Amino acid sequence: MMHVVPGTVEVVAAGVAGAVDSGSGTGQVPHQGMPPLDESGAPLSFFEFWPMWAFYPPVFIYVLWLMLRYRGILLPTAANPALPGGGFVGESKAEILRLAMRHASQWVAPFIAIDRPVAGDDRAATLDAELAQALVSLQQAGMGLPVVAKQDLGCRGAGVQLVRSVDKLRSYLAAFPRGERLLLQTYVPYEGEAGIFYCREPGQDKGRIISITLKYFPHVVGYGHRTLRQLILDDPRAGRLPHLYLGRHKARLEDIPRAGEAIRLAFAGSHSRGAIFRNGNALVTPQMEARFDAIAHQIGEFHFGRFDIRFADFARVQQGEDFTIVEANGAGAESTHIWDRGTTLWRAWADLMRQYRLLFQIGRANRDRGFKPLTWSEFRRWHRREKALTPLYPATD
Known part of the structure; x- marks a missing residue:
């Protein structure tokens, strides 16, 4: 950890599996490297953008039953002992990426973590000084613009922006909440993106991929x-x-x-921010499962979560090669393939219930191994902080 004025910057950098362009990343063919996007039929499912209060009640009721069945309200917070709170709430992106970088660095996009100073810590601190330190830290990490700026704490793509210029970085820093941590991550300029959901029950030698979400970025021509x-x-x-x-x-x-000019409408690979999701579960291969199982084993005590990856060619990903992890999520992750417009409402509910059943089973097994879930007061404190911060982040690209 380097202590600097006006904030704190942590550098975590290593090689990336696959080429990473430090240029503008323009001129890409829409959906290049992805399986063909079928756009025939209805563009949306009828429930795809329902509010949370309308979609999730059946799942919440099932989770209440799981709490009784497995005798633990907060068992999910014990699912991944490697992560604070299991990555179920209050998850730090830097924390989990740092773990992955430490043990599987060739698969992770380099990043730096910056702690913005709280107001009044140092009256001489200025935004220009923060910007200068951020640029120095990027250089020390062997990184340069463009980078992806994102919040450390939060979900659903909040606060994610592509930063191509010094002026844009300055604007992002100015808009980011003081006293909070942000990440600047090497931009991986591929159109291909997917969410790989991994699960391994304690005591089992091998894990498996239980969900693949193919993420397509919408364009107009x-x-x-x-x-x-x-x-x-x-x-x-x-x-x-x-x-x-x-x-x-x-x-x-x-x-x-x-x-003929293609204009990309969304940058963040988040469904709630406008990305198009498709179910890729039928595309799982033994080579993929072996690769992500090896990465999870290298992290240690990581049993349940989703790796968000970028790549140039999905066929190579199916061979377990040539992808870059841009984010990893723990027990709070969702099997996002359910947002494929072809998924029925009943199937979406059933798949989420299956996911939560696995989560509680893993949490119980880890509790039996001696790992303790969060206390209710810890959970409530982390949850409140996350909810309070989300609306304060800069707008998402």
Whole structure:
């Protein structure tokens, strides 16, 4: 840990499996390296963007039954002893990435962690000084712009931005809550992204992949005479979700893209922020399972969670090669393949219930091994902090 003025910067860097471009990352073919995206049929499922209070009650009721069945309200917080709280609540992205970097560095995108100073800690501290230190730390880590800026604590893609310039980095720092930690991570400029959900029960030698989510970034293509606003509103899917895209592109809405020019509408691989999710469960291979099982074993006491990866070619991922982990999530992760527009409501509920049953089984097994879940007061404190911070983060790209 390096103590600097005005904040604290931690550098975690290593080689990345696969090429990482330090350039602009422009000129990419939409969905390059991904399995073909089937856009026939309905663009959305009828429940895909229901509010949480409408979608989750059956799952919550089932979880209450699991709490009684396994005699533990907070057993999920014991699922991953390697992580504070099992990664179920209050999960630090830096904490889990640091663990992965320590034991499987060739698969993880390098990053630095920056602790913004609290107001009044040092009256001489300025935003310019923070920016200068961040740039020095990036250089020391062998990193440069562009980077992905993200919050350390939070979920659902909150506060994720692609930072290509010094001015953008300055703006991001200025908008980020004081006294909190942010990450700057090497930008992996591939269109291919997926969420790989891994599970291994304590006492078992081998784990398995229980879910694959293929993440497609939505694009519209210019005609040379229609504005970006018109292209978004006329798109079969984006036109039904204008609240996700119009505000994000407000500075360009009246621009007229060239004929054939592809405009990417979302950067973060988050469904709630506008990415398109497809079920890739049928694409699991033994080589993939062996690779992610090895990574999880190297982390140690990691039994349940999701690895978000980027790659140039999914066929190579199926061989267990050439991907980069950009984020890892513990017990609080979700099997996001359920947000495929072809998933039925009953199947989505059933898959989440299966996930939580596994989670409670693993938590109970670890409790029996001597690992303690969080106390209720610890859980409540972490949960409140996470909820309070989420609306304070900068807008997501």
